[in-house]
Amino acid sequence: MSMAATSHEMAAAPVPRAASLAAQVGAAERRHLWRMLALLAPSVLFTAFFFVVPLALFMFRSVDNPEVSGYLPQTAAVMQAWSGKGEPDEAAFAALAADLRAIRDTPALGLIGRRLNYALPGFRGLLTKTARRLPAADDGATKAAFLAIDEKWRDPAIWGVLHQQSGRLTSFYLLTALDLEKSPEGEIRRVAPEQRIFIDLYGRTLTVSLGVTALCLLIGYPVAAVMSRAGPRAASWMLMLVLVPFWTSLLVRSTAWVILLQNEGLVNKSLIALGLIDQPLALIFNRAGVFIAMVHVLLPYAILPIYSVMKGISGNHLRAAASLGAPPLRVFRTVYLPLTLPGLAAGGTLVFVLSVGFYVTPALVGGPGDQMIGYFIAYFTNSAVNWGLASALGALLLLVVAAIYLALGKLVGFDRLRVR
Template structure:
C-alpha cells in the first residue's frame, strides 16, 4: 500500500493527533506539578509576601483621622485651604475631638498629627480636655479662646494634610523631608538628617562587609576547590557548621570575645602586641567583624560552586605556552570564576543591607543601620507608616542593586555546580 494511503487510512493516528496528545499530556503534567506546589505557594503568600505588601502599603496609608473623625475629614477635604474654615468645620472639629476622646482614639490621632508638627499632640489633648460640656453659641470663638493656634491658617492646613489618604508624608519623612504648608518639599540640613545618613551608613557597612568577605572567602574557596575530595569535604564542614548555630549565639560569642577584658584583647596584651585593650566592640570595628564572620560562608559557597566547574586544563595550557603561574591565574582562572564572585557579592551585600542583631549588639551610637530604625519605629514609636516607608526604600534599593548586578555579571544566568 502506498505511503499516502497509509497516512489516510481510517483509524490510523495522524501527526496532528499525536501533537495534540503530547500537548494534552504536558498540560496535565504541568497542572499536577502546580497542584503539588500550591500548598507551598499559599504558605509563602500568607506568611511572607502578604505581610511585606501590607507593610509597604502602610507607607502611603493615612487612616487615623479618616477612621476617627470621618465628618471632619470630609469637611477638610472640601475646604480650599485659604484662611481658616467656617463655623461648621469648627463645630465638626469639636464633635470629632469629643467622639475620639470617648472612643479612645484621640491618642492615635494626636500621635499622627504630632508627626506633622511636634506640638500638635498637646494642642489636641488640651483642647479635648477643655471643651465645654454644653455647646456654645459659636464654636469658632470658643476654640480660638482655648488656644490661639486654632485661628492660624497653618494649623488647619496641617490638619487637612493629615486627613488626606493616601499621603506622601511618610515617604518624605523617610528621607528627612517634609511638605510645607505651601505644598513645597523641604529637606533638613545634612548635619541634622537621620534617615539619609542611616541609608548611607547601611550601604557603606554592607559594601565594606562584602569586600572583606570577598578578600577572605576567595582563597578559602580556591583551596576547597583544588584540594583532594577527602580533604576538601572535611574542611567544608568548617564552612557549613556555622549554619547550624543560631545567629544570636554567634553574635553573642563575639560580644564576649571582643570586650576590653575579653579573649582577644587578653591574648594581644599577653603576646606584647598591645599595651592596653583595643576598642573592638560598640563601634564600627565590632560590626564589621561580626557581620563578616556571619556572612563569610555565603561568599565561600557561592564562589566554590563555580570554581568546581572550572577545568584546570586552561591554566596548565597557559603555563605550557610560557605564561607565569601568577599571570595564568589572573588572566585565565579568575575571569572564569567571576560569575561566582558576582553571585557571592550580591548575596552578601543584600543580606547585609537588612542586618539587625549584629549591629544592635556590637555597634555603637553611630553605627545604626536602617533595619534598626525600622525596628525602632515599629516597636517603640509605633509609627508603622514611617517603618513602611523606610522598608519601601530598602526594597527599591535592593531591586536596583539586583538590576545592576544582573546587567554586569548576569546573575539570573549563573550555573552552579
C-alpha cells in the first residue's frame, strides 16, 4: 500500500531542475550521514568514557605529583624558589613547620609521609617524629629546633627530595621504573646496584616473551604445514583441535597445568612410572612451568595465522621449483618459507604482544622469580598502593605494545586478538 502511495507521489511531483535535484541529493546525504553518526555515537561515547578516560587518568598518574604541593603548600612554594644548593635557610624550616602544624593530626601526614618515603626511605618516620615534637609557635629558631629533633634535617638529600618533589608534575616514578634517580644536585643517575630491580624485570619479561614466541613458531609451523596439506575432512578436525584450546578459558588451562605439573602430578608420576626419572622434576613455580603453560595457552595464536597463509599457497609454486630441479630443502628455503613469512610474522607478533602483558598464568604456575611486568603493575596497585609506580610500569608496557602495533600492526589484524 505504501509502495503504491509513493509511486503515485513520485509520478505527480513536477520534474525538478538539475540544481535543486543536486541540493536534494546533498540534503539526503547529509541526513544519512547524521543518521549514521547517531548510530555510532553511543559506542564512541561509551568507549571514550569507560576506556579512554580511565586509561588517560591512570597514565597521567605516572607524572602527577599532587602530594607535596597539596599537603605542604608553603614548603613547596619556598622549595620552588630555592636553588637546591647548600643548606636551606630559616624561611624553609619555618614554612615546613607551619605546614606540619596544619596537618599534624590529620591523615594527610601519613599520606605525605608515604609519598616522600618512596623517594627516600626513612622520610616518613622523620616527618612523623618531627611533627610530634614541633615547637608550638615560631620563635625565629625553627631550624635549630628541627636539628635538635633530628640531625638528619642537615642532610642535603632530605631537602633535595623536597626540592625535587615540590612541583605539580614529577619525573620521579618514570625514572624509578627505569632504575634511575635524581641526585640532590638534580643530575639523573642510576640507582645503587642493589636497588636495580626494574631493568631485571624487563629483561625477564622480554626473555620469557621472546622464548615463548620462538617456541610457539617452531612448534606451530610444522603443525600448520601438516594441517594445510591435509584433506578437507582431516583439516577441519585438526582445526577443531586448535580451536578447543583457543576457546577454553586461560584460567582453566593454567589450573590444569598447576594440577599436572605438581610433584605428585600426572607428568611426574608418569615419568617415574616409565623409569625415566627417580625423583620428581621441579616443573612448577619455576621458569619451566611458565614456559610450558604459556606455550600451551598461546600456541593456537601462532598456528591459526600461519595456517591461513599456508592454505592460500598453491602447490604449483612448489611443483614448479621441484620440476626445475631444486632439491626439497632448497624448495623449502627459497619458495615455501618466503611465501609463508607473512603468517610467521603475524603469528609471532601476536604471540609476543599477548605474552608481554601476561599476568594470570605466571602468577599461578611461576615462582617469585618468574613474574613479569603485568604482575608488578597489579602488585603496586594492590599490595604496595604505589599508584605512581604502577602507572609508570603500565605506561612502559603500553609504549612497547603500541610501538609493536604501529610497526607491525598491519600484519596482525585486530580480529585475531582475544586476550583473556
